[in-house]
Amino acid sequence: MKKSLFIILVLTVNIVFAQQIVTGVITDETNRPIDSVEISVKNTALKTFTDEQGRYSIEVPEVAATLEFTKKNFKVQVVEIKKDITNLNITLIASVDFFELTLEELMNVEVITASKKPENQKIAPATIYVVTEKDIIENGYTDLTNLLENVPGVVAIRTDHFTFGGQRGFLSNFSQTLLLVNGREMQNLFASETFISTQFATHNIKQVEILQGPASALYGANALVGVINIITKNGSSDYDEIQYRTEFGTQGTQAQSIVFGKNINDFRISGSFRYFRSNLWDYKDFVKDTVNFRQGVPSKAFPINQEFKQNSWSLPYAAKISYKGLYLGIEGYELKGSKGLENISLDYINQSDFRQLALYYAGIEKKISAKLKINAELQFYKERFWGVNYTFDNVIYDTLVKNGHNPELPLTDQEIKDNFMMAYSQQSSSGSKRYKGSIQLDYVPNQTLSIIGGYTFDMFDLLGLSLSTDKLNPSFDETRAIENRMRKPFFRQYKNSLFLQLQKTLFDKLYVTLGGRFDYHNIYKSILTFRSGLVYTPFKKTSIRFLFGQAFREPNIFELGASSAKNVVNELDPARMNTFEVxxxxxxxxxxxxxxxxxxxxxxxxxxxxxTGGFINSDNVINVFGIESQLFYKTGNFRTEIGYSYVKKDADDYAGVSTVNLGVYPHRITGGLTFNATDNFTINSRINYYSQIQAKHGNKDVTQIITIPAFAKVDLTFSYVKIKVYDAEITTQLLVTNVFDSTIYQPNIRIGGPKQFLQHGRQLFCNLVVRF
Structure with missing residues (x-):
């Protein structure tokens, strides 16, 4: 009996030491307590925050662990915890100016997208480009499109409806890319596409992580060529302030936004709201251009004095409350546009598009032990959209001519309304819905091993469109029937998914990642994807990556037969991608x-x-080889970075010839130069160079390859930052985009009618940001 008690006592002592608790108080240089300081155990998921009195308490899984203390506007402090340390008080030092830091310190960035957990970018098992809030301010990025233009391997094409483009040689409307906000999907439901417009502005962005390469082993469908993950300010637990921002500029552009976050002991509330409106760019002359825009259609059919006017507004919003690991939130937007240059229209004044998307989520994040953490979350999406097109159609026009219309005369307003108006609507419906539940376990048995696994159930209950040639808001039939194009049975889809990832550190220099995912879909059945990564750091300043990844994009309801008159489901398999990189x-x-x-x-x-209007899986194998590089240099008050992208895509047979890199830019260069003129005044210039490109003519009735010349675009940003006014901090900016007012064309890669797209000319914007 005494021997048993002795054994129990020894085990209890060992457990206590294995779960050593460290407490303390964090203060600043004036001995004032600092709240919301993040205290984390390096290379683990363990972390906590100080309360309003600066106090903290954290369990340390190993006696030789390392604690990291981080707080915005303060230097990071790192302390090794030895066996006898149980009380540790820290004084945080205010951050020095960014230009006093070395590039290594500036670029010591933590990312989460590569592994669904925080890790240093240098050892992450993926190619990730990070754009921080500091980068956004210095470069004057106002929206996601502007930001993506400057990322190696990414092409962004403005249409003033939504952004076309993509990653690593696969261009469309970013339909091969998965868009996340704080790790949650924000694709549109209707076609599972990445719909990027003015709703994704930079006012609430803390950091954007652009992952290049397939990521389905972690994220499932549609992360075919990469992932864009927007990390918001209000979604970050260390954001504890109020920010008001006002913007105005050319083309009647104006915006007002507010972002806030407040920690009150264990309770947190945060949110973000923005109202934006603009006339965007005036294309009144370009839309009449019969050589560069509406080539391939009868020019005499269009009104002689055709007007062009845009009116766009957006209202993105977010809110979240949390208490002791429980949280509840909403992320969404409302968006109205005039469809820009997407099609060749007979009436740009009355053409419009409205969209609503809302994500409601609730969950719990709980630390089961010092080594095990669980996150469980429920998500509900709802989407509706509607609008009206006046797209020119050659078939309809030829019919009118056969029925007596004089081809030498323009179409009348009545002829346009009676024959070319097409309203598409879900306005009278309950909307498309998505129900998603997930659970994720993070297990860190020691500082060299991390295991993440999870399960997801995902169900889509989608709606089609009600179409009308005479009513702007036609009635909607939500009866589920194979003959009802508004709600065919296969519009309801579900899938179950399991994923597992293991990461192991060997010899303090070798970081190994192995992961896999199993998805079972009710239509295309089961699919397996894998990933592996090996990061080797032979020297302190060198890291080498060897990566392999797989991904898939599932067919959307259009491809499955949503618009088909046939009452059958097209038998399609998901598109697949394998990528090797070093x-x-x-x-x-x-x-x-x-x-x-x-x-x-x-x-x-x-x-x-x-x-015939259907869809098939191509037998072709598409090979794309590419190189991406970046160079960063800092001297004194100057800092510069240069990015280069090279892409070589297999030849396409089109218009009787075989063309390599058809619709793909072979070379791209992006560069930035920042000069800190004073402690508060910064000048930044950016240049984007696109090489000459050969592309398909954007009008499907014109089987021709066009050549778009090379171009360079220069932007300037003047920033006066951190102006102290009482308890507020003010930043003012002047932005000049396309400084030399260059004429720039980009390809119509979706072949939607226009030959090509003209990009914006010179624009001026002013921003005022006030932080409390």
């Missing part, structure tokens, strides 16, 4: 850094339209 990050000095990555994409089963 990369190296090198710090030559503390102020000279470079990275380069080479990759090979192999795509199969791509879904393509047929001449």
């Amino acid at each position: 990369g190296i990050n090198q710090s030559f000095t503390s102020n000279l850094l470079a990275n380069i990555v080479a990759y090979k994409n192999i795509a199969t089963n791509f879904i393509e339209p047929t001449e």
